[in-house]
Amino acid sequence: MLATKQIVDIAWNKKFVIPAFNIPYLPMMKPVIEAIRDENSFALVQVARLEWEKFESKSLKAVRDEYECWRDEKHVRLHLDHVPALDEDAKLVDYMPIINEAIELGYDSLMIDASRLSLEENIEVTKRVCDVAHQAGLACEAELGAVLGHESGPLPPYDEIFASGESFTKVDEAAKFVAETGCDWLSVAIGNIHGAISEATRGQTKIAARLDIQHLKELKDITNIPLVLHGGSGIRNEYIIEAIKNGIAKINVGTEIRQAYEKGRETGDIEAGRKAVYLKTREIIKEHYMISGTADIISTAGKE
Ligand code: 13P
Secondary structure, three states: OOOHHHHHHHHHHHOOOEEEEEOOEHHHHHHHHHHHHHOOOOEEEEEOHHHHHOOEOOOHHHHHHHHHHHOOOOOEEEEEOOOEOEOOOOOEOOHHHHHHHHHHHOOOEEEOEOOOOOHHHHHHHHHHHHHHHHHOOOEEEEEEOOOOOOOOOOOOOHHHHHHHOOOOOOHHHHHHHHHHHOOOEEEEOOOOOOOOOOOOOOOOOOOOOOOOHHHHHHHHHHHOOOEEEOOOOOOOHHHHHHHHHOOEEEEEEOHHHHHHHHHHHHHOOHHHHHHHHHHHHHHHHHHHOOOOOHHHHHHHHHHO
8 A cells, every 4th residue: 555655745746736625524524535536536534633622523533433434545545634732722732642642543644733833843843743753654744834814813914914925934944944854745835824713704705815836936946845735725726726836745625625514514414514515525626626537647656
């Protein structure tokens, strides 16, 4: 079986993207995996700490158990998304037990997010987690720069965020960060933002974010590792296509499929929610990212 790290490397070299679909509600697992399989595509399913704390995915184990019911290694692997060292409510998190639990449960890859700390602290925390992940044979994703949106309280106007570029991943810091931490994939801030998660705002339509592709090119050249785009929902498609050509190998998608589920189940029918997720996931794979059939490309490349 190919490791997730090898699969992401194949996508990065061949310039297609591996989506990572978030599972904030356990019943979303089945339709997401079916949609990926029916497009003969390859993707990750993932859960972030805030999704078992603030939504309904319950626990790392509950997500792993649900994944096991539908697992299909040719098309899907399980990833642990954001484990923050400092969370969206500015609380310090005891992250290592979560990382260790995910490894024990059989998650295939994981992320540590210490991006709210200083550069030196982010490096220290990320290196510690990368070492543990690598000993277990797993790829480790990290984040540098601020992909805003999960924090409580209002965001600055999007045009200001984009024009100032202040929260973007800095090129010189990225070089140092990758060299010193040994992270396998780097989540970058280049204009992307996360969908809102507070109870009051989580149903809102997300802003159509733009991406600074020139900045991405500089990050790609200096880091030379697969880059990750968080906040995938709602980014204008022409930017996504350019981003995939310029170093993005993994894209995280949460809000779009979550809202499809929430809207679908408003009638009180979980199956209506599942159907909406299935259709939305197929649309994203086929029409937005144009990655139908990538499962075969990966299998073939893995034999070369
Ligand atoms: P969206 O909810 O904006 O798609 O972002 C998902 C994400 O980046 C999870 O890590």
